[in-house]
Amino acid sequence: MRIRSTDELRELLERYLEDLAFTRELGGLSEAMQYALDGGGKRIRPLLCLAVADAHGHDPEAVLPAATALELVHTFSLVHDDLPALDDDDVRRGRASTHVRFGDGVAVIAGDALLAEAFRLALSYPSPGVARELVQATLGMIGGQYLDVIGATADELALSRLKTGRLFEAAVACALEVAGVPEADRRPWKAFAADVGVLFQLVDDILDGDGYAARHGLDEARRAADAAGERAHEHLAEVGVDTSVLAELVGGLATRSS
């Protein structure tokens, strides 16, 4: 069986996001939600989700609601993080942040609506497994945001394991859930997801010159990132499916420059 390339998966996802209709009763709020979602993000969490399902021979179309739910949770967290009451970031990916464009009040409830829409999508599956993965990851992520807000940055790895890692782990777990991978076969996948999360955060810190990189220096951060990338590749070698696209995604994360 031929697995889909990253570009093919990305196209599937972007087409789905373009056609995505939010709940009608949200009315004009949808515009602010769409604006936040359209910001040209890397879509790494949903792509990871789609690629894991595709590697198992599971139609990625069936995973699109779960993958999109992950992107909505990520987007919700950015919209709220950017608020003046939190990080107070006026610019996100080269454009005005949602609260700058639509006002603080609309940004608060647009974030709320993105989170609720994520659960609506996750609940479109017959069984509650995907939604349960998503809710646990969301709660862990919010726990990480709280550590950030109160300035408890002493242990960057613990913080990023929550704030970033939990959603990466959910990206893999949701794919395994939809693809019906037995619990017994999930162990290497979980380890893989954890290392991809660490890799992603370390490269973020290196590019921004903060977090782990600011505390331990760029060389040490690069070394830790490379080690996480290597561990991720090792875990991929343990699973008995074609992981070439996933290996490419991990390679892209290690060498990205934005």
Next chain:
Amino acid sequence: MRIRSTDELRELLERYLEDLAFTRELGGLSEAMQYALDGGGKRIRPLLCLAVADAHGHDPEAVLPAATALELVHTFSLVHDDLPALDDDDVRRGRASTHVRFGDGVAVIAGDALLAEAFRLALSYPSPGVARELVQATLGMIGGQYLDVIGATADELALSRLKTGRLFEAAVACALEVAGVPEADRRPWKAFAADVGVLFQLVDDILDGDGYAARHGLDEARRAADAAGERAHEHLAEVGVDTSVLAELVGGLATRSS
């Protein structure tokens, strides 16, 4: 079978809320969430949920997670509504609002966490029905908040049907779902829930002198509230179970003074 009194149901609920443990990873954020939840609210949505289940002879203990999820969604909406970016209310039920007590940033993410915890509780059931009712109601409610934020108050009834009504309807729907009431028997219950929502909002407007009462006068608002209360009682008469406690709850809503 003897059905439980309002006081018995309230005691069950308060005991459950006291013992409620939020997700461990939320850490110190739980304090702000607990503060918001402890504010001495009327608990009308969860009580309605428990009473509907109890009227069907279904153990209300089994409905406590769903009932509590409703209260968490309601509390989340209050925490965010009170923010300076929205209604800017410094006082809620005679105490400092959550953002005044804990800061705006913590209040934003405490609200987020209350919403996510609500879904965690709703997802503790084997099937996704309760969580689906909750997510649709939450999205409708947020749609109502949006109308409020942009000042689209031309049609108070449409606004309150979303902002207040949807969660009342979910309170009844979640009870029917947990109690396993067949779809065919739910029609009068849905009509009942809608009228209770209208009654609640109209009395709120009368007590606050705003919304429908400000626009149409106190007498007209009282007349509309009485009509909604009467319709609610008529719907209760249509169902074949003991609705005496529900009738008492509706009577309490009609005559409440706070």
